[in-house]
Amino acid sequence: MNSKSSSNKWVNYVLLLATLISVFTTVGIIVILVTDSIHFFAEVSIIDFLTGLKWNPLIEPNKSYGVLPLVGGTMMITLGSALIAIPVGLGSAIYLTEYSSRRFRKIIKPIMEILAGVPTVVYGYFALTFITPKILKPIFPEIQTFNALSASIAVGIMILPMVISLSEDALNSVPDSIRQGAYAMGSTRFEVASRVMVPSALSGIISSFILAISRAIGETMIVAIAAGMRPQLTANFLKPVQTMTGYIVQVSLGDTPVGSLEYYTIFAVGLLLFLMTLALNIISHWILMKYREVYH
Numbered sequence: 001m002n003s004k005s006s007s008n009k010w011v012n013y014v015l016l017l018a019t020l021i022s023v024f025t026t027v028g029i030i031v032i033l034v035t036d037s038i039h040f041f042a043e044v045s046i047i048d049f050l051t052g053l054k055w056n057p058l059i060e061p062n063k064s065y066g067v068l069p070l071v072g073g074t075m076m077i078t079l080g081s082a083l084i085a086i087p088v089g090l091g092s093a094i095y096l097t098e099y100s101s102r103r104f105r106k107i108i109k110p111i112m113e114i115l116a117g118v119p120t121v122v123y124g125y126f127a128l129t130f131i132t133p134k135i136l137k138p139i140f141p142e143i144q145t146f147n148a149l150s151a152s153i154a155v156g157i158m159i160l161p162m163v164i165s166l167s168e169d170a171l172n173s174v175p176d177s178i179r180q181g182a183y184a185m186g187s188t189r190f191e192v193a194s195r196v197m198v199p200s201a202l203s204g205i206i207s208s209f210i211l212a213i214s215r216a217i218g219e220t221m222i223v224a225i226a227a228g229m230r231p232q233l234t235a236n237f238l239k240p241v242q243t244m245t246g247y248i249v250q251v252s253l254g255d256t257p258v259g260s261l262e263y264y265t266i267f268a269v270g271l272l273l274f275l276m277t278l279a280l281n282i283i284s285h286w287i288l289m290k291y292r293e294v295y296h
Contacts, residue, residue: 033274036267043261049268055231055247057265058256067269069231073148073241074273077223080152080237081159081216086209088156089163090198093205096164097171098193116161124225127154132226146228146240154222159212166211170204171197203288210284214277220245244273 041049044065052066096105127150136143136150143149174197182196198205228240229250242250248266256262 030274033267033271036264037271040261040264040268044268053233055242057262058251065265067244067272069233070242070244070247070269071272072233073223073227073231073246074217074243076148076235076237076241077152077155077219077227077243078213078216080148081155082209082213084153084156085159085163085212085216089160089208089212090167090205092160092164093167093171094193094198096168098189098197112161112164115157116165118158120158120219120221121225123154123158124151124222127151127222127226140238143238144228144240146226146230147238148227148241149237151223151227152237154226155216155219158219158222159215162212162215163208166208167201167205170201170208173204174200203290207284207288210280210287214280214284217277217280218245218273220249224249244269 049065049067051068052064053068054064054066055069056062056064096108100108128145131150131153132143132145132147136147140149178196178200179192182192187196223243224246227243227246229242229246230240231242231247232239234241247269251262251266
C-alpha cells in the first residue's frame with residue numbers, strides 16, 4: 001500500500017510539473033510579446049497602427065505602420081480556406097459517420113492522418129508549383145504567380161483533416177438511440193443526418209470550425225511561399241497579398257537590426273495575431289459551453 005501511495009504521489013508531481021511548464025511557457029510568450037511591443041508603441045501610435053491603410057515599415061523614406069493590409073491579407077486567406085475546408089470537412093464527417101462502411105473508414109482514416117502530417121512548407125510549394133500554374137492559370141489567365149487564391153486552397157487542404165476529425169468526433173458523441181429513434185419515425189438517412197445528427201452535435205461542429213479557422217490564421221509557411229509579400233488592401237484573390245505571419249517570416253529572415261523600430265514591428269504584429277487567435281478560441285469555448293448537449 002505504501003509503495004502504491006508513493007508511486008501515485010510521484011505521478012501527481014510529474015503531471016503538476018508538466019502543467020506548470022505549459023503555463024509558464026504561455027506566460028513567457030505573452031510577456032515577451034507585450035514587453036517588446038511596448039518599445040514599438042512608444043514610437044508609433046496604437047491608433048495609427050490599427051487604422052493605417054499602408055504598411056511599409058522597412059523601406060525609406062516613406063515609412064508607414066498601418067497594419068490593416070496585413071490583417072486584410074490574413075483575413076482573405078482565412079476566409080478562402082474556410083470556404084473550402086468547412087463544407088468539404090463537414091460533408092466528409094457526415095459521410096464517414098452516417099453513410100460509409102466500417103471497412104471504408106479503416107482505409108480513409110490513415111489517409112487523413114497522413115494529410116495532417118504533411119509539412120506546411122510542402123503545401124506551400126505545392127500551391128506555388130502545381131495549384132497556380134496547372135489548375136488556376138488555365139481558368140484565370142490573369143492570375144499572378146503569387147496570389148491569395150492558391151494559398152487559400154492549400155491552407156484549406158491543410159486544415160481539412162482537423163475539421164473532419166473534430167466534426168466526426170462530435171457526431172459520434174451523439175447517442176445511437178437518437179439516431180435509431182429518428183429512423184423509427186420514418187426519417188430517411190439524409191433527414192437523420194441533416195435534421196437530427198448535425199443539430200445534436202452542433203456545438204462540437206462549430207467549435208471545430210473555429211479551431212480550424214484559428215489554425216488558418218496562424219499558418220506561416222504556406223502563405224509566405226504562395227501568397228507573396230506585397231502588403232495591400234484588396235479583395236482580388238488573384239493578386240499577391242502579405243499576411244501577418246508572412247511579414248514576421250520576412251523580417252525574421254532578413255537583415256533587420258535587433259533593437260530597431262523595424263525589429264519591434266514583428267512583436268507588435270505577433271501580439272495582434274495572438275489576441276485574434278485568443279479571441280477565436282474563447283468564442284469556441286463559449287459556444288461549446290453554451291450549446292453543448294449532455295447525454296446520459
